[in-house]
Amino acid sequence: MRVTDVRCHVLLDPGYDVTATSSAQDTIVVEVLTDAGVTGIGETDLNAWVTRACIEAPGTHTMDLGLREMLVGMDPLDPETAWRELYVGSAMSGRRGAVVHALGALDIALWDICGKARGVPCWKLWGEQATDELTPYASLQPEVNSYDEYAESILSWASRAVRLGFRAVKLEATFSGPYRHRGLDEPDERIAEVVTAVRREVGPSVEIMVDVQYAFDSVARALATAERLAEQGVFFLEAPLWADDLDAYGELSRRSPVRIAAGEWLSTRFEHADLMDRGGVQVDQPDVGRVGGLTEARRVCAMAAERGRLVVPHAWKTGISVAVAAQLAAVTPQMPFFEFLPRELCESALRQELVDDGLRYQSGVLGLPERPGIGVELDPDALERFAEAGRRVRGGIYG
Numbered sequence: 475m476r477v478t479d480v481r482c483h484v485l486l487d488p489g490y491d492v493t494a495t496s497s498a499q500d501t502i503v504v505e506v507l508t509d510a511g512v513t514g515i516g517e518t519d520l521n522a523w524v525t526r527a528c529i530e531a532p533g534t535h536t537m538d539l540g541l542r543e544m545l546v547g548m549d550p551l552d553p554e555t556a557w558r559e560l561y562v563g564s565a566m567s568g569r570r571g572a573v574v575h576a577l578g579a580l581d582i583a584l585w586d587i588c589g590k591a592r593g594v595p596c597w598k599l600w601g602e603q604a605t606d607e608l609t610p611y612a613s614l615q616p617e618v619n620s621y622d623e624y625a626e627s628i629l630s631w632a633s634r635a636v637r638l639g640f641r642a643v644k645l646e647a648t649f650s651g652p653y654r655h656r657g658l659d660e661p662d663e664r665i666a667e668v669v670t671a672v673r674r675e676v677g678p679s680v681e682i683m684v685d686v687q688y689a690f691d692s693v694a695r696a697l698a699t700a701e702r703l704a705e706q707g708v709f710f711l712e713a714p715l716w717a718d719d720l721d722a723y724g725e726l727s728r729r730s731p732v733r734i735a736a737g738e739w740l741s742t743r744f745e746h747a748d749l750m751d752r753g754g755v756q757v758d759q760p761d762v763g764r765v766g767g768l769t770e771a772r773r774v775c776a777m778a779a780e781r782g783r784l785v786v787p788h789a790w791k792t793g794i795s796v797a798v799a800a801q802l803a804a805v806t807p808q809m810p811f812f813e814f815l816p817r818e819l820c821e822s823a824l825r826q827e828l829v830d831d832g833l834r835y836q837s838g839v840l841g842l843p844e845r846p847g848i849g850v851e852l853d854p855d856a857l858e859r860f861a862e863a864g865r866r867v868r869g870g871i872y873g
């Protein structure tokens with residue numbers, strides 16, 4: 475089998491708001507076509523226009539080849555060889571960051587082709603089933619304008635999640651730093667206040683995770699919050715420090731009474747090795763597209779297992795990313811939870827409408843994916859509607 479073409483769809487939620495903090499307002503969907511008539515689908519959590527440029531840019535010399543140009547003609551049934559050739563061939567522009575995130579979308583599409591060609595879900599291509607069911611956690615990220623609105627909204631979202639059967643929730647409690655929610659600028663003590671109120675609402679048996687999205691500029695601030703959160707039995711504290719402050723992560727991970735989690739922005743196993751070894755995090759959070767696709771995400775899971783760390787992947791895009799994370803969760807025993815937002819709790823039109831992710835949610839758990847490949851079905855009408863919204867954006871080189 476050979477790859478015959480790569481199509482990039484730049485998609486945008488027509489109601490997008492550049493002041494919102496969610497990255498689920500635009501996406502790139504890639505389709506990898508083959509001479510056998512099997513088509514693979516992939517996605518990555520990177521600006522859709524940037525991703526398209528990374529894939530479609532023509533090569534100019536042997537160490538800076540175009541991803542699309544290289545992939546056409548390759549054997550899609552050997553994603554690991556394709557990964558190595560694309561990674562090495564794009565090295566002068568890539569090795570880390572955007573080009574590797576774009577490579578991730580292509581790698582996911584190749585694994586989708588492998589599963590579809592064999593008629594099995596991707597996880598069955600990888601060996602041992604780790605579990606009979608997946609335990610999702612609900613990420614709660616209210617878009618609000620004031621602390622009072624936030625506190626009210628997060629409580630009602632948390633209780634809705636528990637009514638829907640969720641056994642774990644993650645609160646995006648970001649009141650300072652670059653990612654802070656619109657209109658919020660609150661002292662650090664507010665984080666524990668909110669968590670205490672949510673704990674009272676959901677009871678002792680629901681796991682609570684807290685994501686502060688790079689809020690703290692020192693280990694001392696992060697540690698003070700971690701100590702307050704420990705009193706509420708928080709499962710992990712996510713992204714307390716800036717992504718590049720690995721030595722600070724190392725110190726915090728050693729001293730914190732709560733597990734420290736990070737890794738959503740990183741690319742390649744090499745960056746995740748640094749995060750675990752120098753940064754010392756107890757919970758690694760690769761985003762499957764951004765890390766470089768399923769090929770690289772599986773390597774990161776193996777590295778985490780060797781080091782006795784947990785993996786809780788980041789998946790905040792459309793149902794494609796969610797379905798892909800579910801494939802990984804099926805074969806990863808050290809993955810206690812998996813990010814999944816049911817349509818009822820989600821504000822993203824792309825997440826709601828673009829694909830049927832094939833995942834069956836019932837009473838707090840998801841069954842293992844059963845459809846061939848990554849298991850998603852694109853809605854062609856939604857694809858066209860979001861592509862049209864993307865085409866309407868003018869400016870820069872696409873103006």
Ligand SMILES: [Mg+2]
Nearest residue numbers: 685712713738
């Ligand atoms: Mg996060």
